[in-house]
Amino acid sequence: MRKLTALVSGLLFGNGLILSDMVNPARVRAFLDFFGDWDPSLTFVMIGAISVAAVAWLIVGKRETSLLGSELPAKPSTTIDRRLIVGSAAFGFGWGLTGMCTAPGLTTLGLGRWEVLVFFAAMVAGMYLYHRWNDLHLLRRDKLTRT
């Protein structure tokens, strides 16, 4: 059952991205073009998505497990560190540059456009590079604390 709900979650999310045209990089960039020909679509998408998801958080907030008995997510961290700021800024830069990002990228892969494939391959490479760097970084820090 949880396998089915996982698949349906992705399908629903992805179809919402297509219906709202958030799979279209030009539409996303038009939202970010505040000082030009601004397109407010993403605002309406966020209002719809956040309102519905907020209700789900209220429901699980009163429960010990999910409706199908899974463990629930931990309370969110409140630490505002350099990683969050620098990471989100880098994300925003790539997002503004291309109008593409992670979730719409996945769904747009299914539209079979080569531009999306190039972006997506670079994105996965970036994730891989980050984790290799992070492993080395943690290893180095461990050695420093031990000495």
Add this chain to the structure above:
Amino acid sequence: MNPDWVSALLGGIMIGGGASLFLLANGRIAGVSGAIGNLTKRVWPTTETILFITGFIAAPLVYSQFSPLPEIDATRNIAILIIGGLAVGIGSQLGGGCTAGHGVCGNARFSKRSIIATLMFIGVGAGTVLVLG
């Protein structure tokens, strides 16, 4: 572009519905950067994660049964696609989330980190469009 706020709002409700189902049924935050990023950490994904990602990729197949798929307009500059992809990939892992994880799920639970991340996405994104066109 012609903004179509009805489709935007309905699409948003479907996005929120997908994120809500994943949380209510599976107890999971619908974070896409985490789901893909974990694959690059040599962490074997759960079947649920694989099916969640499959849903996103298969979405156009379902959509096309009901309505024609939209035409999309993307840059064809390979350097921009590669630099943008690297920035989104590295940034999403360093900042611990993307437009799905922070933007939809985190904001919906009023997480301070997600609100700051979203403001950074939009602020830097808008600055990039303003400066680079």
